[in-house]
Amino acid sequence: MKKIILTTESGADLPEDLAVKHDVQVVPMHIIMDEKDYEDGSLPVQEIYDYYDRTKKIPSTTSTNSHEYQEFFTKINKDFPNCTIIHIGYTSKASSSFQHAVLASEEFENLFLIDALNVTGGLTAIVMYAVSLLEQEPTIEPARLVEIIKAIVPKSKLAFVPGSLEFLRAGGRVSNVAYLGGALLKIKPRIELIDGHLVSNKKYRGKMSVVSEKLMRDYFNQYNIDRDQLYLIYSIGLDDGIKQRAEEIAREHGFQKIQWMQAGAMISTHSGPGGFGIAGLEV
Template identity: 25%
Template sequence: MSVAVVTDSTAYLPADLAQRHHLTVVPLTVLVDGVERREGLDLTPTEVARALTVRRSAVSTSRPAPEQFAETYRRLLGTGSSGVVSVHLSAGLSGTVAAAELAARQTGPDRVAVVDSGSTGMGLGFPALAAATVAAGGGDLAEVSAAATAAAARTRTFFYVDTLEHLRRGGRITAASALLGTALAVKPILHVQDGHIVLRDKVRTAARALAKLVDLACLAAGDASRVDVAVHHLDDPDRAAALCAELTSRLGDRLQDVHVAQIGAVVTAHAGPGLLSVVVHRRAGS
């Protein structure tokens, strides 16, 4: 049988897309006032946003346990998969990759390969999909792993948040950057660089933030002849639709697939309300 591809819940892949590509998704955990709940199964991002802003609850996240990955790998290998490629969110943002690597060593490093996508959201989802496509075509463990790594290198993630305070509290961005983001009420535009969240730009209004996201996405697309785009939002489908419409207009015939997905509970716990994100994937050979 073919190589199985595993990812985690922070890929925020539309459910039908994950099913169609036979991806196995391992959930991360969100703790709200000490109560553990699994992302995508027991907790919605709207509930997390409410806990952060209305209830002022203690909210934190945790990686899957290594044994959870090990059980998943053993099950897939035991049902006939020739190997497993496990693609996850950046090691600079979470211990998920470390847990997966430990499980891989326990299960069999010759049969399980772990890939750090260096990002999250569809910055993780696109590499997982690339791996699944090569696996479906009969690729071996090395080829499927290489496909994920190459797709990650061709993917860029940009996002806007109303405030950097939640990212600062969770240690995902420095206090100095948070200070820059709040100075003179500017709106921060961030991107994921070398696996870490970095302040990319500052604008004055939310409307200008949307326009800046479009500009950055087009810049990331460069001269690629074929690009895929994902837009993430938090309970703001109208703003996501406006962003998609502008990207479609600007990228024209080069735009292949467009995915719109609500951001999940884990990223909401760290980014807070108001998030809007665009992810650009340049297709191989374009």
């Protein structure tokens, strides 16, 4: 039976210890700052915030290109001869990365591609579900594993609130008028992945300590999330007290296994410091 290798992109924010423990291969996306290209993961997130403080500009981001995917998949084949690769990719609705993987896949016969239609914790939830399936049944046929993973994609639910509208405004994602109004009223948008698209579908008012709790309670009311695993996402700057309260709320709702994830450079470039998110799989 051929070994199955799971892969994903850095935009999953998959914690490094989990990637190493479960042998998940991660291909980097890119951050462009001062016309210099950095691989996501090689640049400390704090440098992005420091850059914004100095320049009032946010870095740009770019996807993994097809040549990089070719090199990535080729190296895996060299390291794991006769393997089968299952790539679980960053949503195609918000990045061209998945399409580049599709272009690269034409040269490989042992490669399956899955568009996760999700990012950060929502993508990690799918990857770790695949890890669990593979560890439970290591001899599973690749086509069958792909079929099961694809079926779970619509059940991955991610919701988050940025710590500030400032990064969204600087990146052109909110107008100056909306930014000023939101800043004065301390309004924060809830952003979710709907059919792979980033959608702002609700607004909260108040401090992040209040907003994060509202987000969690709304999330649990809206979705029946599998109690076996919950993912909590934070960007640098989120108060430790908020993290502690988030865990308390999660345990009140029956979650015992809670995985914290730090938003990497790719996600933090768009959401800024002090953000909070939650992800899991519906049953």
